[in-house]
Amino acid sequence: MNHEIIVTQSDTLDMLDTLLERRDDKWWDAFYSDRNKSIPFFKDIPDEELVDYCQKHLFSTGKSLDIGCGNGRNSRYLAAQGFCAAGIDISEESIGWANELSAKCGNPPKFHCVSLFEYAAEPQSFDLVLDSGCFHHIKPHRREQYLTRVQNYLKDGGYFLMTCFNLDGGANVSDYDVYRDRSMHGGLGFSEYKIKKILENYFRIIEFRKMKESSDPAVFGKDFMWVILMKKK
Ligand SMILES: C[S@@+](CC[C@H](N)C(=O)[O-])C[C@H]1O[C@@H](n2cnc3c(N)ncnc32)[C@H](O)[C@@H]1O
Incomplete structure (x- = not known):
C-alpha cells in the first residue's frame, strides 16, 4: 500500500x-442557498452580547475579524460602530449574501471566502476576534x-x-x-x-x-x- x-x-x-461526515463548503453552500428559511441567524440583526459590550464601550474600535461570518450580520454591526471589520467564511453563498447585504453600508466590512485554517493574516492584526456559532462545528x-x-x-x-x-x-x-x-x-x-x-x-x-x-x-x-x-x- x-x-x-x-x-x-x-x-x-x-x-x-x-x-x-463531510460538512464542508459545499454543505454550507446548500444550507445558505435558500435565504427564506426560518433560521434565527439568517435575520440581519447582531448578537445581544455584541450590542451590550459595544454599548458599554468595552471595545475601543479597531480591526475586527468575524470567523464563520455567515451573512455578515455581526460584522455589519461592528462596522457601523466604527470598526474596520473583516469576515471570513468557507461558504461562497454566505459571502455573496454578506456582500449583497453590505452594498449600501457607509463603512462596509470586507468579506473573504476562506477557511480559518487557510486564512493568512499578519500576527497581532486584530483588536477583536468574533466567533458566533462556528466553533461548535469545528x-x-x-x-x-x-x-x-x-x-x-x-x-x-x-x-x-x-x-x-x-x-x-x-x-x-x-x-x-x-x-x-x-x-x-x-x-x-x-x-x-x-x-x-x-x-x-x-x-x-x-x-x-x-x-x-x-x-x-x-x-x-x-x-x-x-x-x-x-x-x-
Ligand atoms: C452556524 S453558522 C454561523 C454564521 C454566523 N456567524 C452567524 O451567526 O450568523 C457557522 C458558519 O461557520 C462557517 N464555517 C464552518 N467552518 C469554517 C471554517 N473552517 N472557516 C470559516 N468558516 C467556517 C460556516 O460556513 C457557517 O457559515
Missing part, C-alpha cells in the same frame, strides 16, 4: 477528517490549530468573543463519541466545564454566561448558546 501513509501529525489530522482534533490561530491573530490585549452551543443547543456527546459515531451530530453542545477546560488553555476568560433570550426584533438572543468573552493570556 503506497498511499494513506501517516508520517506527520498533520497527516493524522487529515486522516481523522476523513473519518467524519472537529475536536482541529481545535488546537483553530485556537492557536486566533491567539496569533489577536493583538496583545485584544478580545476574543465566542458564542457556542450549550447543552440545550447542541449534541450532548463526548469528543470520543464524535469519532465512534463518525459524526459531529449537527454541532456539539458544551458543558460549562468542558468549554472552559478547552478555552482556558489558550485564553483568560473575562465573562462567561448564557446568551440572553431576546424577543427584541433588533437583536439576536438565544439562551441555548454560551457567551464567552476572553483575552489573550
